[in-house]
Amino acid sequence: MMKDINAHIINLLFLHPDMNFLKGNKKLKSVSSSSIKDGLKNVFDAYYEALVLYANRFLPAIDECEDLVQDLFVDLWEKDPFFPDEISLKIFLYKSTRNKCFNVIKHSKVKDKYATSQSINILEDDTLFLEHVLEEEIVRQLHQAIELLPDRKKEIIKMSLKGLKNQEISEILNIKLQTVKTLKSQSYAILRQQFQDMDIILYFLLS
Amino acid sequence: MREIFHLSTLAIKKKLKILKEDEKVLLKSLRKENSISKKTDFENIVKKISDYALIDKEEAWRSIVNRTSQQNPVPVYESGRRSWYKYAAAASLVLLFSVSYFLVTKNNTSVKKNEVVNTIIEIGKDKATLTLEDGSVVDLEKDSIYKNSNASSNGKRIVYNSGNQFTASNILTVPTGGQFNVELADGTRVWLNSESKLKFPVAFKDGETRQVELIYGEAYFQVSHSTAHKGSHFKVLSRGQNVEVLGTEFNLKAYNDEESVYTTLVNGKVSLSNKNITGKILQPGQQSVTDSEGNTAFYIRQVDVFNEVSWKEGVFSFNEMKLKDIMKVLSRWYDVKVVFKKTENENVLINGILDKDQKIEEILTIISNTNKIPYEINQKTIIFK
Structure with missing residues (x-):
């Protein structure tokens, strides 16, 4: 049953053109600039970390992941492919990252054959791929939404995500405890509004 | 992490208003269960968000810009x-x-x-080659008359007779620097742009779907209405998709060297399908864009039809x-x-x-x-x- 739901949702998420997964992404819709560089910068800003962390699932060295994703952007620049919408762009980015990881693992002379074959199995599994992408997308879009918060609110949310208590935050930032509470609840309101039904996640994350 | 995935899929379903009764119950119970194990479940997400801060994005962008400006390719x-x-x-x-x-x-x-x-x-002109059912190839060119038992051409256009019985297929190939026009046995007219290839039967059977294939290239279809053919639909296969029509005019662009396939509707109604989607309806003035592999959705946009069909x-x-x-x-x-x-x-x-x-x-x-x-x-x- 789990699998059915996944397939169905993934279809909707990735194939439905009118589906605006999250509101925070509207900016990217205007990616199209007559200069490739501007468009690429927007895509880079939105996806770079997510792709690096996605690669990091398979390749333990973060430097290697960064190099690999940078390669991907250099490719994008040179080949300048056409994407009818953001969904195809998204699929392209994650798939290319997956392929690059695959190549790295295949060509590496790692002694641990078992680990290699494990990684390859995971990489080749399409259901897992979509699960991973969805997870990365949740993280990415949450991060994006947090980044869009006003400075003070952003600071408080980030500290709270790190596990700091309201009291500790108020001491570090040298503001009243009540102010921390107010700012925090205002931030949640903003995030919730942005994520609508994703609030379940936020509920667990931020409560 | 599996939990969060499951939860979010249900949440998205709820947003799309496709949540079934049993799933509602599931969603509720998952919420409950998770409130106990929330710390462990969501640590990974929290960790990942803070991992974002570890990545030096500016440095990465500089490195990309450096590498691309060094190469400066001349495509x-x-x-x-x-x-x-x-x-x-x-x-x-x-x-x-x-x-x-x-x-x-x-x-x-x-x-x-x-x-x-x-x-x-040279300026392009009317020309094409016709591949007959027996494999023989005929050059069709301006000012040259051609006739066989099924069709006749004046060098600009080839017309198939409506009374044909034979149901083999012919192929019309328009080279670079060419254009051509064909009237099929059912009265449907097709304009073919340069570098295009169309495969079609020399006769259609009323009551059965009339099917042709734009193997590659660009074509404008003026389809004779299905009511004149006992309701049989007209279907165009191409790279990545197929188009089903009743009676209508539309432009289909599916070149081999382009990554997207464009369908522009001028009149009437067409229905698009590919591997994943069936029955996407286009309205007049709309254009759909999809990839030539047929993997992505049909991206629909409003276009100035004249720009799309002016070539004909x-x-x-x-x-x-x-x-x-x-x-x-x-x-x-x-x-x-x-x-x-x-x-x-x-x-x-x-x-x-x-x-x-x-x-x-x-x-x-x-x-x-x-x-x-x-x-x-x-x-x-x-x-x-």
């Missing part, structure tokens, strides 16, 4: 090869670096005729189109290759209506004068300097 665009790419043409509204100029070539006196020199580049009226009409895309169209009609020495010139935006029966030098002179992009012709290659 060669030639027909028939997969070297043609478009970027974000879908909603190209940002015209920051664009130069737009309306080219009215017919009455434009600024064309310096003396710059037009005779070269080996003997003109090319461009509205805010990138120079490289314009040259792609022209390279098919004039059978030339195009090279841009400076990549920034590829994206200069141009408006204009061009007559298909003028020499390419006249067009190039206008583009060159108005946008200050010098060009040179070497054999059959146009080089923008």
Whole structure:
């Protein structure tokens, strides 16, 4: 049953053109600039970390992941492919990252054959791929939404995500405890509004 | 992490209002269960968000810019090869670096005729080859008459007889620098643009789906209505998709060297399908874009139909189109290759209506004068300097 739901949702998420997964992404819709560089910068800003962390699932060295994703952007620049919408762009980015990881693992002379074959199995599994992408997308879009918060609110949310208590935050930032509470609840309101039904996640994350 | 995935899928379903009763219950119970184990479940997400801070993005971007500016490739665009790419043409509204100029070539006196020199580049014309059911190939060309038992051609157009019984298929191939027109046995008319190939049966059976295939290229279909054929639908197969119609006019562009397939509806109603989607309806004035593999959704947008179908009226009409895309169209009609020495010139935006029966030098002179992009012709290659 789990699998059915996944397939169905993934279809909707990735194939439905009118589906605006999250509101925070509207900016990217205007990616199209007559200069490739501007468009690429927007895509880079939105996806770079997510792709690096996605690669990091398979390749333990973060430097290697960064190099690999940078390669991907250099490719994008040179080949300048056409994407009818953001969904195809998204699929392209994650798939290319997956392929690059695959190549790295295949060509590496790692002694641990078992680990290699494990990684390859995971990489080749399409259901897992979509699960991973969805997870990365949740993280990415949450991060994006947090980044869009006003400075003070952003600071408080980030500290709270790190596990700091309201009291500790108020001491570090040298503001009243009540102010921390107010700012925090205002931030949640903003995030919730942005994520609508994703609030379940936020509920667990931020409560 | 599996939990969060499951939860979020249910949440998305709820948003889409497709949550079933049993799933509602599941969602509720999951919420409950998770409130106990929330710490462990969500640590990973929290960790990942803080991991974002560890990545030096500015440094990464600098490194990408360095690498791309060092290479500075000079792409060669030639027909028939997969070297043609478009970027974000879908909603190209940002015209920051664009130069737009309306080219009215017919009455434009600024064309310096003396710059037009005779070269080996010819203007495209009516021509095609017809592959018959027995595999034999016939050249169809202007001023040459051809006739067989199923069809007759005046060199501009080939018409299949309505009384045909034979149900084998013929193939009409239009080369680079060509165009042709065919009237199928059911009365449907098809205009074929340069570099296109259409496969069709010499006769259709009323009551059965009338099926043709645009193997590659661009075609404009004026489909004879299904009511005249005992309700049988008309179906066009192409790269990545198929189009089913009742009776209508539409343009289908599915070139081998382009990554997208474009369907533009002029009149009536068509239904699009690919591997993943069936029955996506287009309205008149709408264009759908999908990838040639048929993997992505049909991206629907409103377009100026005239720009899309003008080629069959003997003109090319461009509205805010990138120079490289314009040259792609022209390279098919004039059978030339195009090279841009400076990549920034590829994206200069141009408006204009061009007559298909003028020499390419006249067009190039206008583009060159108005946008200050010098060009040179070497054999059959146009080089923008």
